[in-house]
Amino acid sequence: MEYKDIEAMVKHTYAKPYRVKYADGKTAIVRLWLSSNGLVAKLERGKKVHGYVLSYYDYKDWVSLKEVERKPTSTFAIMKKRATDALKYLTQSGMWSDIRKQIEYFLSDDAIIQAVADAIEKDSYECFYKECRENGKFPWCHTTQVFDSFAAKKCWQSIPYQKWERERMNQRISNAIEDRQDFHYRWTNGYDNTIEIGACSDGELRGWLACEFRGCGNGHYYLLFDATHAIFYEDD
Numbered sequence: 001m002e003y004k005d006i007e008a009m010v011k012h013t014y015a016k017p018y019r020v021k022y023a024d025g026k027t028a029i030v031r032l033w034l035s036s037n038g039l040v041a042k043l044e045r046g047k048k049v050h051g052y053v054l055s056y057y058d059y060k061d062w063v064s065l066k067e068v069e070r071k072p073t074s075t076f077a078i079m080k081k082r083a084t085d086a087l088k089y090l091t092q093s094g095m096w097s098d099i100r101k102q103i104e105y106f107l108s109d110d111a112i113i114q115a116v117a118d119a120i121e122k123d124s125y126e127c128f129y130k131e132c133r134e135n136g137k138f139p140w141c142h143t144t145q146v147f148d149s150f151a152a153k154k155c156w157q158s159i160p161y162q163k164w165e166r167e168r169m170n171q172r173i174s175n176a177i178e179d180r181q182d183f184h185y186r187w188t189n190g191y192d193n194t195i196e197i198g199a200c201s202d203g204e205l206r207g208w209l210a211c212e213f214r215g216c217g218n219g220h221y222y223l224l225f226d227a228t229h230a231i232f233y234e235d236d
Contacts, residue, residue, distance in 0.1 A: 173197070
């Protein structure tokens with residue numbers, strides 16, 4: 001291959017996988033992108049971020065190059081994976097047992113997962129919400145936002161502590177959850193953030209994370225499933 005042929009294919013500024021075929025018939029996966037100086041760059045083997053500008057010695061034995069097409073993951077698979085993770089977090093933390101029971105039922109049968117995935121794909125959140133009402137297909141679901149988040153582009157939010165306090169705060173939250181103690185902490189890191197844990201009047205241990213626009217009182221709101229994982233709930 002000539003460099004101009006490779007350059008014609010690589011037009012993106014982030015690393016993508018390509019299958020290269022060598023003159024001896026062997027194949028390999030290389031990750032290429034267009035660097036800031038306009039030259040094709042290659043990710044170093046075994047590295048996630050480090051690379052270098054593609055040289056003649058890299059491609060001199062290449063005879064063909066083809067972008068590796070990634071198959072889209074189904075809504076069913078995404079929801080099952082995230083729900084399984086959520087069940088693990090809630091079982092270990094002992095929080096939100098009412099939501100945990102809904103997730104256990106959801107995971108009890110692949111047919112249930114598929115039906116929910118189909119409803120969300122059909123008309124996004126609105127169709128699913130209608131089916132969660134008393135006469136709908138999913139009367140067991142009382143926390144529609146959680147299951148909608150299982151299907152969303154982004155589901156989980158890490159707690160946005162300052163880097164220097166992350167380890168200390170993770171331990172404090174873990175201790176509060178284990179001891180079932182009320183906990184409240186506010187800090188600013190781009191947003192006005194609040195994390196709160198407490199046993200409610202029904203005896204349930206629950207936790208929340210709010211990331212609000214500075215001085216606004218509106219923002220992004222999450223449910224805390226354990227010391228390090230929060231799931232998106234709503235925007236306000």
